[in-house]
Amino acid sequence: MAGKLGSPKPAPRSKTKSAEGFDADNILGLMASDEPEAKDAPPVQDASAVATQLLIDRALARAKISRTDLGEMFGTSSTIITLEARAPGFAGAALRLLDDGLLLPGSVEATDMSTVRNWASKMLRRSDSPDFIVATAALSMGDTLEADVIYRRRLGIVMRSGLPLLVVSEVAVPTVIGLSADAILDGGILDAEIVAATMVQVMEEEARRVRLALDEARLDLSRLDIADLAVAIRPGLPLERSIAILKWLTSGGRADQSSGRDKAGDGGGGSEPADDDDRRSPRALSKADRKRLGESGAELIQPVAADDLRRVTVETLPGLGEARDWALDLKADLALWQDGGLGWGAVSSRLLLSGPPGTGKTTFASALCNTLDIPLLATSVSTFLERGHLGDVLKRMTASFDIAKALAPCVLFIDEADGIGQRVSMDRDYADYWNAVVNKALELMDGRVKTEGVVIVGATNRPDQIEPALRRSGRWERHVAIPMPDRKALAAILAHHLGADLEGVLASAPPKSPILANSVHDGEIDVGSAERNSDDSGATTSEEPRP
Incomplete structure (x- = not known):
């Protein structure tokens, strides 16, 4: 593998917003430089990929790092590099370039950092290994970032594995990653320079004419998604039509689809029960709920598309036993409820999963989300308790349930459920604190009417440590134990x-x-x-x- 241990650290991130004299011609010059290409491939005509490449090239130029330098850095064990650009869709597009061999000078095998184990480096490095084996993390706009404690644990595992880590982000990276990074590559925003350079390359237009048209259009390019460029910028498309499409995309055309719900919910919590007409489609979060989502520490996960090869469902996941039966019954009942043929009170919508670590409890939640084709709101008791102060803990618990109700139909997954504990005698130390946490959990779980459309799944390694009242009728009344597989x-x-x-x-x-x-x-x-x-x-x- 290329690179040496002890390679010199790259220069720190520049504090200036843009390099002096940096315009579309400069960006295109970077792409046409004598620098070794990551992969000998025909020119890319996908505008979203071109724009992503340009953002990456700008990030490298600002940090004074060449593609060769980047390859050497990723050839060094336990290197941490963040690649940032404040552009929706950048994270996914950059990882696609990595997978396609267009980011590093050689073949690449990438694995998500959440799946890396301590022994990953030894297991992955084979005689036929690619040039680079890289752990990755993608942080996208609209996602709820997990707590620093989660990234701290994952970061430790990746570093012990010896794999280099690439964090591609559209938002501010978690503190622990930012402090630990060997290099922070910042491509900035999707601005007129990047859009103009993309149009020049893909549409083969004259740079001056493109810049003049963009200046006259006065577009709010911050509203563009990277994927929008593939629609508005195509080979053979007249410049006037391209500008017209960009005007529509940046003037709120994409937001019209959900504006009705947003207008109705901007001032409130957005937690009213779903009408019959809303039961078959995901509900848009109001601005208030989006803010609450960020404060809650929960992670919102959308179901994977049916044609995506990475899609895992309960139907295809082995070793679940009774949990699989419950999920398939729920799928049938949910369809009836969505059609108005079944009341939510008749739906078995609460499940407590228990079993040793590694038996698939968390994987089950993701598979259930795909099987039911509804969003998954994932949180944990440690996330509730993270801020420590009782008021903040209760606020996070309430926020998670409120957001789930706003998203209904959805799955609310609560990991480490035993962390809620049990009510204790008031003569015990901190009894008022822990009793308040348990009582809040009982209140939030009490009654299906308040949580119509919300499937609540808890996971625990120690079901005997959970407050008995939480396992009674109306709460986690259904308990499935998943043992180690035979x-x-x-x-x-x-x-x-x-x-x-x-x-x-x-x-x-x-x-x-x-x-x-x-x-x-x-x-x-x-x-x-x-x-x-x-x-x-x-x-x-x-x-x-x-x-």
Whole structure:
């Protein structure tokens, strides 16, 4: 792998807003320089990719770092680099360039930092390894950033693995990452310089004519998403039409779709029960709720598109047992509720998942979001308690439930549910603090009418530590325990993750392997159906009587 340990640190981020004399011609000059290209590829005509490249080139120029320098930095173990640009869609577009080999000078294998484990570096570095193996994190506008404590833990794991880390961000990076970064590359905003340079390259227009047209149009380019450029800037499109499209996009055309809800909810909490007409589509958050979302520390996750290969659903996830059955029943009931044929009180919408670490409780929440095709609001008791002061703790708890009601239908996932604890005698130390936390949880979980359209899933490693009243009817009345997977469940899990590669893996096993022979003979590994679910994981269920 290129690069050496102990490579010199890059220059710190420039404090100036833009480099002197930096215009569209300068940007295009950077792209046409003698610097080694990341990948020998034909010119990119996707305007969103071109603009992203230009933002990256500007960030490198400001930091006085070449592409070669960047490659050497990523060839060094445990390097942390942030790449920032205040442009919606930049994070995803930059990671696509990384995956396509257009960012670093060589082949790249990228893995999300949340999936990295301490042993990842040794496992990933094979004889056929790519030139770069990089851990990544993408922070997008509109996302709720997780607490610094979460990033601190993940950052520690990535650093112990020895992998370099690339954090691509459209927003201010978490404090712990900003302080730890070896280089902060800042591409600035999506401004007229970047848009003009993109038009010159993609549309082959004369630079002076483009800048004059943009100056006369007086566009608010801060309202553009990177993806919008692929619509407005295309080869062969007349400049006048391109400017007209940009005018429409920057004048609020995209916001018209949700303006009705926003206008109705800007002054309030946006937490009224969903009307029948709203039950089938996600509800837009009001400005007040968007602010509350940021204050709550919760993370809003949208369901993955049905045609996305990364989509994981309850139907395709093995080893869930009774939890899978509950989810599929809920899917059917939710459809009836959305059609107005079933009251929310008749829907089994509360579930407490328990089991040892690594049994898939958190993965289940993401899969449930995709199966139901509704948003997931993910939080944890440690997020509630993060700020310490009782008033702040109760405020975060309330905010999470209010946001979930505003998003309905949605899934509210509360991890580390045992952290709520149990009510204790008032003669105990800090009894008033912990009793207030438990009582607030009981209040928020009390009654389905107040949380119509909200599926509430809790996860815990220690169900016996949860306040008994939280497991009674109307709250987490349904409890499913997921044990460590048995041999058959493990085989199904391996088959699920290997997918089409399963047959090749089996073929590479020693010909007289008794374990392999027995597994195939017993039907534990089904080559013909690699994504078959395992319903025999041994999961157990308990449910208190419902009214």
